[in-house]
Amino acid sequence: MKRGFIFTLAIVALAAVLAANVGISPQPRMAAAVQELRATAVSAAWGDVAEDLHFMMGLNATKVAENLSFNDVLPASRNLSKDIAAYGRFVDAYYSIASLNVTVTTPGGLQMPLSQISPPITVSPFGLNYTYPAGGNDGPWGKRELQVTIPEENFSSLASAGVSLRVLDGWVSDAYDGSCAFWSPSHECTFGTQNCLHLTLVISDANTSYTSTCGPFNADQQSKITLNVQNYSSSGWIRVTVGQLDQGNLLTVSFQNTRVAVNSNFTFTTSDFDVDFPVRLAVNDSYFGESRSAAMSFA
Numbered sequence: 450m451k452r453g454f455i456f457t458l459a460i461v462a463l464a465a466v467l468a469a470n471v472g473i474s475p476q477p478r479m480a481a482a483v484q485e486l487r488a489t490a491v492s493a494a495w496g497d498v499a500e501d502l503h504f505m506m507g508l509n510a511t512k513v514a515e516n517l518s519f520n521d522v523l524p525a526s527r528n529l530s531k532d533i534a535a536y537g538r539f540v541d542a543y544y545s546i547a548s549l550n551v552t553v554t555t556p557g558g559l560q561m562p563l564s565q566i567s568p569p570i571t572v573s574p575f576g577l578n579y580t581y582p583a584g585g586n587d588g589p590w591g592k593r594e595l596q597v598t599i600p601e602e603n604f605s606s607l608a609s610a611g612v613s614l615r616v617l618d619g620w621v622s623d624a625y626d627g628s629c630a631f632w633s634p635s636h637e638c639t640f641g642t643q644n645c646l647h648l649t650l651v652i653s654d655a656n657t658s659y660t661s662t663c664g665p666f667n668a669d670q671q672s673k674i675t676l677n678v679q680n681y682s683s684s685g686w687i688r689v690t691v692g693q694l695d696q697g698n699l700l701t702v703s704f705q706n707t708r709v710a711v712n713s714n715f716t717f718t719t720s721d722f723d724v725d726f727p728v729r730l731a732v733n734d735s736y737f738g739e740s741r742s743a744a745m746s747f748a
Contacts, residue, residue: 491739494549495732498540499745502566505532506590510570510748514720515608517572517748519579519713521595522617523704529590530564537563548736554729566728570747573723575599575606577699577715595702595711601694604644604668611649611714612700614687618708619680620654621687627659635663636670636692644668644694649714652676652687668692668699678707724748 506529509520540551540563554560567589569580577599581589599607629635638645646668650661666672668691675688685706692698702711724747731742 488739490547491549491732491734491741494544494547494551495730495741495743498551498563498732499730501536502533502563502745503747505529505536507592508570508747510724512722512724512748515717517715517717517722517724519570519711521592521711521713523592523595523702523709523711525587525590525592528587529592530588533566533590534564544732548734550733550735552731552733554731554742556727556729561728566726569598569727571725571727572715573725575603575717575722577603577607579713594704595713597699597701597713598697599694599699600697601644604694604699606718607646607699608716608718609647609649610700610716611651611712612689612702613651613712613714614653614689614702615710616652616654616678616687616707617710619678619685620656621652622677622679622684625652625659625676627662629661629663631676632661632663632672632674634670635672636667637663637672638665638667642667642669646691646699648691648700650674650689654678666691668694671698678704680707 507522507525511518511520544551551563552560553563553566569578571578577597580596580598581592582594582596583589584591584593587593623631625631644667645665647665648661650663652659652661661674663672663674671690671692673688673690675686678685678687683706685704687704687707687709688702690698690701690703700713702709723744726745726747728745729742730745731740733740
């Protein structure tokens with residue numbers, strides 16, 4: 450972040466020197482150079498802010514052909530809402546030195562401060578949303594639950610899904626062996642089931658790793674697995690819930706008194722999709738009129 454910001458200021462300073470020379474002795478070539486430098490400054494600032502926000506969110510997304518994976522840790526180890534708000538104040542204060550104005554707008558064109566950026570991350574055109582339901586004083590960025598939703602009419606675009614949960618600060622205390630015994634309720638596909646979710650579920654801790662043998666699941670109904678977790682000072686649980694497409698629910702990861710690393714994988718029927726925040730990040734040069742506005746891509 451600092452390197453990008455310093456680079457932007459250096460470009461702006463150089464452009465200012467050239468602009469002063471243009472004012473003394475107007476030359477079309479020098480004027481064009483000033484304009485090009487300012488355009489570079491705008492592009493650098495846009496990339497800098499987008500990269501910083503992506504880093505602060507602690508979420509990595511990778512797209513390879515038809516496959517999309519998210520790597521996450523729940524809950525957040527810091528108060529991300531406060532961090533993002535503080536970063537927004539930094540951007541407002543310091544980029545204005547370079548006559549650059551950074552804004553965020555919703556799909557409807559409503560402008561909002563950086564501090565109000567919130568999930569979901571959206572996979573278009575399928576309408577799949579990767580999000581954290583709001584809970585607690587730290588809002589959705591507390592990452593106290595992970596929810597993936599998709600409209601029922603778009604479910605056929607999803608070929609399969611996978612979730613890998615790794616307990617970070619304890620161990621699974623139940624005698625889990627990957628069998629279906631801990632799924633309750635469990636609604637697996639039968640002949641004629643319209644919406645089948647082919648889900649690979651792996652649950653591990655420092656000692657063991659098990660792959661669930663259950664499924665595929667009837668995505669029109671809710672299936673759930675809950676496992677108890679223990680550490681040296683407390684007990685908790687982890688839970689994976691799948692299904693209920695009539696409410697848009699594909700899968701949910703919830704937990705209590707533990708931290709989990711979550712890898713979520715989705716394979717679609719096409720590689721033609723985008724992974725974005727449903728907002729546009731814009732940087733405008735208030736002096737020279739250069740600007741860049743684009744969606745914040747996540748993969």
